[in-house]
Amino acid sequence: MSVYEYDAVIIGGGASGLTASLYLSSRGYKTALISKGDPVCCLSTGGIDVLNGSDSPFDLLAHLPEDHPYSLVGREALIEALSFFMEIMGHAGLPYVGEPGKNRQIITPIGTTKSTGLVPCTMADADLAEDGHLHVVSFKGIKDFYPSYITSRIKNSAFSVFDAKVATTLGIAARFEDDAFLDAFISWLHDLEIPHDRVALPAVLGIRDPVSVMEKISSATGRQVFEIPTLPPSIPGLRLFRALKRLLQAKGGHLYWGREVSSFESQAGRIEAVTLSTTGRPSRVEGKVFILSTGSFVSGGLFASRDWIRETVFGLPVFVPGERKDWFNTDFFAAGHAIEKAGIEVDGTFRPKLTKMDNLFACGSILAHSEILKYQCGHGLAISTGMAAAKMCEGMLS
Amino acid sequence: MMSFEHCVRCTLCVENCPVFKVNPAFPGPKQSGPDAQRFRLDGEKSVDEWVKLCCQCKRCEVACPYGVNVSEIILKAQVKYSSEHFSPFAAHLFANTHELGRLGSIAAPITNFLTSASFVQGTMRLLGLSTHLPMPEYRFLSLARGRRKKGRFKSPRKVVFFHGCYLNYNRPDIGRGIRDLLAYLGCRVAMPPQTCCGLPALGNGDIDMARRYAQKNAQRLVEYIDKGYSVLYACTSCGLTLVHDYPEVFEIPEGRKIAENTYNLHEFILEAIEDGSISMDFGEVNRRIAYHIPCHLRALGIGYPAARLFEKIPGLTFEILEDDCCGLAGSYGFKKKNQQTSVNLGVITAAAITSLPVDAFASDCGACKMQLGHFTGLPAFDPSEIVIESLANRSKKKAVRKRRMP
Numbered sequence: 166m167s168v169y170e171y172d173a174v175i176i177g178g179g180a181s182g183l184t185a186s187l188y189l190s191s192r193g194y195k196t197a198l199i200s201k202g203d204p205v206c207c208l209s210t211g212g213i214d215v216l217n218g219s220d221s222p223f224d225l226l227a228h229l230p231e232d233h234p235y236s237l238v239g240r241e242a243l244i245e246a247l248s249f250f251m252e253i254m255g256h257a258g259l260p261y262v263g264e265p266g267k268n269r270q271i272i273t274p275i276g277t278t279k280s281t282g283l284v285p286c287t288m289a290d291a292d293l294a295e296d297g298h299l300h301v302v303s304f305k306g307i308k309d310f311y312p313s314y315i316t317s318r319i320k321n322s323a324f325s326v327f328d329a330k331v332a333t334t335l336g337i338a339a340r341f342e343d344d345a346f347l348d349a350f351i352s353w354l355h356d357l358e359i360p361h362d363r364v365a366l367p368a369v370l371g372i373r374d375p376v377s378v379m380e381k382i383s384s385a386t387g388r389q390v391f392e393i394p395t396l397p398p399s400i401p402g403l404r405l406f407r408a409l410k411r412l413l414q415a416k417g418g419h420l421y422w423g424r425e426v427s428s429f430e431s432q433a434g435r436i437e438a439v440t441l442s443t444t445g446r447p448s449r450v451e452g453k454v455f456i457l458s459t460g461s462f463v464s465g466g467l468f469a470s471r472d473w474i475r476e477t478v479f480g481l482p483v484f485v486p487g488e489r490k491d492w493f494n495t496d497f498f499a500a501g502h503a504i505e506k507a508g509i510e511v512d513g514t515f516r517p518k519l520t521k522m523d524n525l526f527a528c529g530s531i532l533a534h535s536e537i538l539k540y541q542c543g544h545g546l547a548i549s550t551g552m553a554a555a556k557m558c559e560g561m562l563s
Numbered sequence: 564m565m566s567f568e569h570c571v572r573c574t575l576c577v578e579n580c581p582v583f584k585v586n587p588a589f590p591g592p593k594q595s596g597p598d599a600q601r602f603r604l605d606g607e608k609s610v611d612e613w614v615k616l617c618c619q620c621k622r623c624e625v626a627c628p629y630g631v632n633v634s635e636i637i638l639k640a641q642v643k644y645s646s647e648h649f650s651p652f653a654a655h656l657f658a659n660t661h662e663l664g665r666l667g668s669i670a671a672p673i674t675n676f677l678t679s680a681s682f683v684q685g686t687m688r689l690l691g692l693s694t695h696l697p698m699p700e701y702r703f704l705s706l707a708r709g710r711r712k713k714g715r716f717k718s719p720r721k722v723v724f725f726h727g728c729y730l731n732y733n734r735p736d737i738g739r740g741i742r743d744l745l746a747y748l749g750c751r752v753a754m755p756p757q758t759c760c761g762l763p764a765l766g767n768g769d770i771d772m773a774r775r776y777a778q779k780n781a782q783r784l785v786e787y788i789d790k791g792y793s794v795l796y797a798c799t800s801c802g803l804t805l806v807h808d809y810p811e812v813f814e815i816p817e818g819r820k821i822a823e824n825t826y827n828l829h830e831f832i833l834e835a836i837e838d839g840s841i842s843m844d845f846g847e848v849n850r851r852i853a854y855h856i857p858c859h860l861r862a863l864g865i866g867y868p869a870a871r872l873f874e875k876i877p878g879l880t881f882e883i884l885e886d887d888c889c890g891l892a893g894s895y896g897f898k899k900k901n902q903q904t905s906v907n908l909g910v911i912t913a914a915a916i917t918s919l920p921v922d923a924f925a926s927d928c929g930a931c932k933m934q935l936g937h938f939t940g941l942p943a944f945d946p947s948e949i950v951i952e953s954l955a956n957r958s959k960k961k962a963v964r965k966r967r968m969p
Contacts (some may be wrong), residue, residue, distance in 0.1 A: 167834060167865070202628030203575045331587045335577065339584045344912055373915060398578040407886055414883045417874065423625035424864040443864050445806035445822040463571075465628055471749075 166440075167448040171197040171419070173558055174452030176426055176478055178464065179204030180544050181529025184246070184551035185558075187253060190418040194562055197450055198418055201425040204406060205464055211368070211401025212271065213261065215247065215282035216544035222282060222545070223266050228480065230271065231535040235542065237513055238549045246549040247283065254285075254466040257408035262289045262387065264398060272365065273392050276315035279534075282545060285401055287375050290391040293352045297321035300361040300388075302354070306332030309396040310367045325357055334369050338400045341371040341378050361388070365411040368392035368401045373456035374406060374536070421450070426478050434521045436479075454558040457509070457517075458529040458551060466531040467507060472485035474507050476531070482519045484510045484533035508533035509515035515554040524561065567597035570631045576623035581888035582616055585907040589616040592623035593667060599640070609644040616901070617641065618892035619766055620858035621803075635812070638765070638858040645768025653691040657894030658767035661759030661776065664732035667701035669706075675700045683862045693902035696891070696937050699733045699929070706731045706738035707754065719791045720840055721751040722831070723784060727801035728759050729929035737945045741797055742826060744951050748832070748841045753792060755783050765808065766893055777804075777813045785817045794825040796948060798891065799860040802827055806863065827860075829868035829946060842917040846957030847878035848949060853916045855935060856885035857928035858892075869927065869946035876953045882919055887912040889926075891934035905934070912936035925949055 173189045175182045191194040216222035216235070226243075229235055235243065247265040253263045263269060263283035265350025270278040271291040278293050297320035303312040305328040312324035326349060329337045340346045356366070370378040370392060383390045394401055414420065427442035438451040459466030459478055467483065468475045474483045486492060486503040493502050510518045512531040515526045528550035530537055537543045576592040577583055583591035595614050603609065614637060623633040644652070656663065667674040677683045678698035687694055706726050722745060730738035747969030757780055764773035784794055784805075796802035802805045805825045826834075835841040854870055873881050890908025895901050916924050916939050923942040926932050936943035 169839070169866075170837075200628075201630070203579065203626040204628070207575055207578055208573060321918065329925075333578075333583070333587070333591075335584050335588060339911060374918075397574045403578050411883075411886075414885075419866050419871070421864065421866050422861060425630070440865070443806070444819075445809055445825060445863075445865075448865070456675070463573075551598065 167446055168546055169197065169448060169450050171195045171450065171452045172562055173197070173456065174199065175456045175458060176200075176439065176449055177204075177460060177464070177529065178410070178420070178422070179458060179460055179464060179529060179547060180206045180405075180409070181547035181551035182456065183406075183413060184250065184459060184548045185456050185528060185555040186418050187409065187413050187416060188249065188552055188555040190413060190416040192559060193253065194559070196413075196418040197421060197452070198413065199421045199424060199426060199439070199450065199467050202423060203463065205460065206547075207402045207406045208399055209402040209405070210271075210279070210281070210399060211285050212249070212279075212281035212282035212288065212394065213250070213263075213544040213548065214280075214541045215243070215268070217280040217541035219269060220268055221266050222268060225540075228278065229540070230509075230534060233540075234511075234532040234535050234546060234550050235538060237511070237515070238553050242553055243545070243549045246552040247334060249552060251283065252409065253412055256375065256452075257412045258406055260286045260376070262286050272315065274310045274315070274367065274393060274395055278317035278411050280541070284374075286560045287368070287370060287379050287392040287405070288394070289400070290389045291365070291393065293319065298322065300359045302364060302365050302366045302412070304329045304332065304337050304367065304369070306316055307334065307337070308332065310393075315365070315393075322361065323359075327353060327361075331508040333398070334367065334395050334400055335398050337369040338372050340487060341369060342373060347378060347381060349381055356381065357395050359388070363389040363391065365391055367395045368399070369395075372400060372407075374505060376470035397467070414555060421448070424448075429479060431522065435524045436522055439478075454524045454526065454561055455529040455552050456558065457525065458554075459531055461508060461530040461537075464530070469504075469507075476509060479522075479525070481509050481517050481527075501536060505536040505538055506534050508535060510524045510534075514557050515550065515555075526554040539560050544556065567600040567631060567636055568599035569629050571629060575626045575628065576633050579622040579626040581620060581622065582618055582904055583788050585911070586616060586904045587622045589613055592617070592633045592637065593893065595640070595854065596623065596636040597631055598707070602644070603640060607638065608647050611640065614640045614644055616904070618890075618895045618901070618904075620888045620889070620892060621862035622858055622888065624947070625861050625864075637689045638812070639776065642768055642770045646770075650768055651691050653894075653898045654767040656692075656770075657897065658764040658769045658772055660728050660763035660894065662702065664953065668703060668705045668732045671701045671703040676925060679717050689898060691899045693897050693899045694821065694900055695906055696896065696933060698897075699729070699933060701732050702735050704735060706735035706742075707756070720749075720835060721790070723755065723787045723792045724794045724807045725757060725760070725780075725784070725794055725796045725805065725825075727798040728763075731796055731931065734945075737797075737948065739759045740951050741947050744947060745795070745955070747954070748835070748843070750841075753787060755787065757783060760804040761808070761813065762800055762804045763894055765804075765812070766895070767810075770813075774813045774815075777809055777815055781809060781815045781817045781821060786819050788820060790823045793831065794821065795831055796825065797927065797945065798825075798929060799827070799863065803859040803863055827863065827865055827868050829872050829950070830865055832950070833868050833871055838956070843954065844957045845876045845953045846955070848876050848953045848956060849878045850949070851880045852919045852944070852949070853881050853919050853921045853924040854881050855889065855912070855916065855924055855926040855931055856883060857926055857931050858888050860927055861885060862951050869925070869950075872946070872950055876949070879949065879953070881925070882921070884915055887915055889931040889934040891930040893930050896930075896934065909934050909938040916941065
């Protein structure tokens with residue numbers, strides 16, 4: 166058995182766990198982040214949904230049920246967390262724009278709009294302006310991106326198709342990292358002599374450094390350029406994840422990726438260590454505090470059988486919304502299936518209720534009553550509860 | 564590990580696939596792995612030649628949050644395909660990396676002259692080999708052939724150094740450095756006769772040859788493990804083969820025991836420092852380096868132990884780069900049919916390094932160093948070389964110097 170000692174051990178490498186780890190390691194604590202795989206954050210649009218359904222997420226905060234995790238976070242802490250996020254993304258070379266108290270509309274691949282809070286700067290100009298004036302550039306053969314749908318909904322708009330000789334979002338994004346390809350694309354775009362002020366592309370402007378790719382196209386054509394998020398594989402989601410992960414490593418945080426927690430040890434109301442399994446020697450990761458951010462059903466933090474729901478790492482008590490027959494609406498597309506309420510209930514200090522573990526905290530979509538699909542608050546909830554849990558840890562460690 | 568049926572088609576594996584990123588002919592890990600697996604029947608001849616385009620970096624498997632063994636499914640499909648079809652010359656050649664190394668080393672000056680000569684390179688291309696990268700040079704005085712030194716054995720730790728082919732035939736200087744480092748730290752170092760770990764044979768579709776290599780090594784390693792030795796590797800691909808493939812793919816009876824007693828070199832040093840069985844006095848190393856993480860170190864899931872040693876070295880600044888595969892992937896990039904994929908990936912990964920303010924890079928893998936050294940034009944180090952430099956800088960007039968540390 167190999168043994169590693171840390172101040173803080175975070176289990177679950179999604180947006181929430183990464184935020185918590187980043188906060189703690191930037192405060193100088195020795196931090197380990199364990200993840201059994203890449204998070205669903207990679208599949209996201211890259212936008213930070215705080216709370217959708219109104220012009221300002223703050224209008225809606227007061228109307229949330231009392232047991233919603235945002236009620237535990239509070240408005241001030243939510244603003245602080247989102248500001249922290251924007252600050253660190255600036256350092257990571259992938260700046261985000263927006264205001265915590267204001268929702269914005271971005272265009273989707275079928276030309277509808279989607280409300281979100283903060284967006285990467287490559288989507289800064291992605292609002293649906295009144296008079297349109299938009300030119301959409303698509304790529305030959307690309308899946309799940311429909312320029313004619315988009316232009317049919319927007320005034321004064323048209324589209325063109327570029328042949329990148331490859332049809333996948335990842336493949337095209339990789340091509341954009343090649344200067345010769347970028348130059349060829351720019352000269353093609355230039356020759357189009359488009360009359361529109363703005364150019365929209367699917368989100369494929371490179372993986373590592375989309376900002377400079379966007380700026381090059383923009384300055385060469387004299388047009389505002391922005392990206393439209395695509396269906397998975399989603400490049401902006403991948404960029405967000407990698408930027409957070411890279412930043413964490415730069416701050417001295419350690420990653421244990423692709424490893425699953427097979428067991429844990431506790432003593433006198435404290436988690437002492439978790440064991441990571443492998444085909445080789447298992448590792449024992451010791452910590453003074455632990456944060457559980459393994460996500461909900463899709464991420465594997467919760468597992469549902471026909472009539473019970475289990476938390477997969479510590480076997481914590483799970484809030485289950487009634488019997489199975491009550492878990493789902495009869496209308497599949499109706500918002501707010503009761504099953505979305507399932508998860509770990511925490512107290513005001515983000516410690517799971519009904520457990521006597523003093524040094525265990527939970528954050529992110531595993532929290533009960535979060536109803537992420539209904540309220541559209543995924544990344545906002547992840548970031549703010551991640552930071553809130555990390556602050557509780559900080560209080561305990563100092 | 565879960566079977567292909569647990570795949571929910573989320574595409575996280577696809578986002579991580581280097582080959583899919585640059586080669587449109589490869590349908591990606593989701594389709595080559597879990598999707599196609601339901602059509603692969605025993606007793607029916609494989610038709611999926613494109614499955615051989617996978618470079619077995621295992622990034623898909625590390626990314627999969629549902630525990631699907633994507634790359635293993637693909638590996639088995641590759642082996643099945645190869646066993647049913649004629650294998651090209653290049654596959655046979657690289658499956659025998661060990662023999663290639665032995666011959667190359669015995670005739671070192673001639674081999675090195677020939678592989679760099681233009682008329683030979685033309686022939687190599689005709690035989691399906693890629694010449695975008697110089698072939699690795701062979702050294703006459705291989706690590707196994709070199710003179711042994713005696714350590715002081717002040718530590719109770721006993722180790723078997725599994726050096727692998729690259730450190731033995733191509734860079735015995737690094738191998739000797741590691742052996743001397745371990746001896747300096749007071750470990751009893753054994754280097755019994757050993758053969759190729761088996762990965763090149765497996766990667767070229769010859770699982771029987773791979774298993775023969777593995778069995779030979781396993782027998783020898785277990786003898787030592789039973790006498791209280793730990794097995795150490797520096798090449799992370801050899802390491803992954805010992806820890807993962809011996810028990811899981813080759814199903815060697817002693818595989819589990821070997822996996823449990825096998826350590827990454829830096830992981831071993833770190834643990835020995837932490838339990839107090841060795842002490843190290845790190846001297847200043849004034850370098851700014853990128854640390855390129857080999858795909859197979861990621862797949863080992865042990866974190867990045869060399870980076871944790873780097874943290875202890877004063878003056879050293881480093882940045883971890885783990886999101887890109889170098890594209891050489893052992894012998895993969897030395898085959899002509901993979902040349903374009905390999906070059907494209909090499910350029911992308913090199914750009915990630917050269918975009919940083921660094922004057923060198925380090926990587927645990929010989930293939931990564933060859934490829935990225937070529938595309939970045941920067942000096943390439945094995946992490947152990949940085950550690951040794953640090954120790955040597957601290958104790959210039961003491962034991963290390965006497966041991967002629969570089």
